[in-house]
Amino acid sequence: MTKKLKMADIAEALGGQLGGDGSFEVERVAHPADIRGPKDLVLATDKALLPLLEGSIVEAVIVSEGAQVPSSIKAYVEVGRSRVALSKLTKLFEEPVAVPKGIHPTVIIEEGAYVAPDVTIGAFSYIGAGAEIGVSTIIHPQVYVGPKAVIGAGSLIYAGVRIGARVKIGARAIIHFNASIGADGFSFVTPQMSSVETAKETGSVGAASNLELLRIASLGAVEIGEDVEIGANTSIDRGTIISTRIGNGTKIDNQVQIGHNVVVGENCMLCGRVGIAGSAVVGNRVVLGGAVGVADHVRIGDDSVAMGMSGIAGNIAPRSLVGGVPAKPRAKMIEDMRKLNRVTQLTEKLEVLTKRIEALEGEG
Amino acid sequence: MTKKLKMADIAEALGGQLGGDGSFEVERVAHPADIRGPKDLVLATDKALLPLLEGSIVEAVIVSEGAQVPSSIKAYVEVGRSRVALSKLTKLFEEPVAVPKGIHPTVIIEEGAYVAPDVTIGAFSYIGAGAEIGVSTIIHPQVYVGPKAVIGAGSLIYAGVRIGARVKIGARAIIHFNASIGADGFSFVTPQMSSVETAKETGSVGAASNLELLRIASLGAVEIGEDVEIGANTSIDRGTIISTRIGNGTKIDNQVQIGHNVVVGENCMLCGRVGIAGSAVVGNRVVLGGAVGVADHVRIGDDSVAMGMSGIAGNIAPRSLVGGVPAKPRAKMIEDMRKLNRVTQLTEKLEVLTKRIEALEGEG
């Protein structure tokens, strides 16, 4: 199971500069706080760490460009942007989670489902009628794929994932434990004006109104582009009439909630616990920090960044940087904090002025 | 699989006014942005859309009362409140997610469980000892129903749902992917005063105190009324002594967390990512916006509405409209924002006054 990689090959894969013995073999990437043996390749792009390795058991390191490498190191690779190197290095050493090849005998595949060649499906997984699984896709145990759902080629679906009927997922998806793609949207209407409608119109809640909640069924599905990653316990609901959509290359963390009809663009990053309410439209390359909330029907422009825990209640222009609840431009946030701090100063100034007025009045 | 519906029948189901040819058949509800063919029934209650349909392939539409329907339309239905029409229309066209009728041969049903007639249970589902499943209920694959749990008639339980021991769920429930009903409550006590108790009493944390955390077991269950809908990846914990309770007709979105002993009334709407801490009591017809938090033991009066991302730390009177953290009446929120904005004005006024005083002092 252990991988053995030559330092020369690692240097090439990382696009870095090899130093020392390129034929030196390493077996494991190691954090400086967890060194176990001389076959460890230690990440030491932080220059402060290097002197500490002098004379240690460490013989192979990844360092920043121009670093002073201790003489006890036998081989090293100099890299530029360290997290880019980390991306390439972890990819080299990554081992896929083992699951026996092929279709496990316990798997249920309903009528009319199409499973492409070279697909693996783990024990107790269920493939609904008319579903399609693309070539080389790996489905771990205990997964549910609903009727007519489509999963693209080269995808990786972990245990407990639920993919609803008619959901379409593009190639090379990675979907983590217990994610839910394609539950019904949360959409109800009251026969007369609801309390929320009244509140929006009048600023207060009227007489008891939500006596009946009529369900709006979800006829749409979810359409997910290529190269999308979806985190554990995340939920993406189906659309009402047209589908909820996630663009190519978008990455979604754990515990994220994406409501019905939402459209998320390409290459977005939605961090843990983000929530996007129904019919919101998120542009391309948008980054939403942890636990950010987006109100329904809101539009967020391309390349915008929302700081963690902010709540986006209105439309956001492209390339905005926003924070707070309700979210406002970062500059305005800082100005508001300053305003608050100015109150103490104002109080003091006012007292001084009062005394000066008293003095003037005494004179009069 | 395709449904064919006559426009006259649709008009009747919607309680709307038929125009044109009532015998015209449609096969699909279509959003104006996703028209595929002449059998589409296009939603065009937004009057601005109608002129765009003139001369298009669209032949059937749903319109608002009094709308000017293009002459190329063969049949239409005029409706009042458009989302009410949408509720009825989506119900007409909804198709249940296919799952083979009856009890799948892989299903495990433990001793003493009672499964009523006309129940469907999908592959790899587990029904615990002494559980009861009501008539016509549909349980999708990979569901867990704990010992002595009861699920009412006509319910729909999607894949991966976990229903704990002794949990009772009323008729016509809809429970989405991977929801958890009846995990143990999160309830611990320290032998002496805990850091949180000290903080509440003194306003600061004392010496290290939480050296031991004693678990309080959950002897209660969860009792859920009729016509309740529960979203994907939502959790509802069991009570300590008496059961956590959810009232009839309440709708719960995805990723919601409901703690032990909580009581939620009837016809509430709890939006995505809401969290309700232990022993809180939520009245009837309460609407909690996305990601709202409710502190433990708090009581929320009937018909109240909490804006998204607010944090309810104290009791709320009936028919309140609250927002912010800690939540306060909307009017107070707006007043607070105004106060902050007034600081700039105050600073300017103070400068003017200072100059006037200086002038007076100069005169003296």
Add this chain to the structure above:
Amino acid sequence: MTKKLKMADIAEALGGQLGGDGSFEVERVAHPADIRGPKDLVLATDKALLPLLEGSIVEAVIVSEGAQVPSSIKAYVEVGRSRVALSKLTKLFEEPVAVPKGIHPTVIIEEGAYVAPDVTIGAFSYIGAGAEIGVSTIIHPQVYVGPKAVIGAGSLIYAGVRIGARVKIGARAIIHFNASIGADGFSFVTPQMSSVETAKETGSVGAASNLELLRIASLGAVEIGEDVEIGANTSIDRGTIISTRIGNGTKIDNQVQIGHNVVVGENCMLCGRVGIAGSAVVGNRVVLGGAVGVADHVRIGDDSVAMGMSGIAGNIAPRSLVGGVPAKPRAKMIEDMRKLNRVTQLTEKLEVLTKRIEALEGEG
């Protein structure tokens, strides 16, 4: 199934003072609002409740020290700290959720997995290659245990839990429905400066930058200490190089998100919907209230308490009590609220001063 316990034995278990007939048997712990029969042991540590029980069917109660017990009560136990008594009492009456003993015939155990004696594994569970399950552990149906994962002795794993490859869990863990331990971390890097990096450096988002997102794979695992409890639908991601770690005795509620590389100390309490971003370090005995967010790389000192819905953006000293977004010491929070309230007063004072100045100017 019904437990029968003598009041003398209960008094001993609770370390309380027995009053009345120690041989009196009770069968159920009852909340005063849900009394069903004379074999109920009613919790009446709230002294106001006691007079109400006079002459009722209740014959056995738990009361606070020195309480006046009605004469109709046949047996009672006086206790000190009531929630500590509740912990012991609920433990006495708790009944484990039934699951047939032994390894269910449907269970798949891959090659090289080790299952200790006296282990129970429920239907449709999957144990990966080389995994180890400790003695007396109970695994409910439909659980996934990844290759080489280790679960300590005496643990209790509920239905739908996913434990990823190489994850290590200490003895006596309790893990609730649909929790995910060991999904990949959410870690990406852009070839050039990302929008978030630009925003941090310059205070605004620059030109479109996140055109490519490079994945950083997760080579680490998750290591969980002993006596840890993990709530339903909670997610704990694996580390990049070294493992994400949770200390002994820590209790984690439902819907919690713990990112890659995070280190959580011992005896912490992480309440529902908490989110901890990558590489944050949480000390020992820290309490994070509901929905608290912790930014990446932040360090939180031992014994600190964060109020519900606060967002911790910077390091926190030991024994801090913080709240708000961004989180600040509670005293500062209160001061900030006062500042805002002072604005009205300042406005009024300024008006008075203006009039006095006008008067002086009139005199001049």
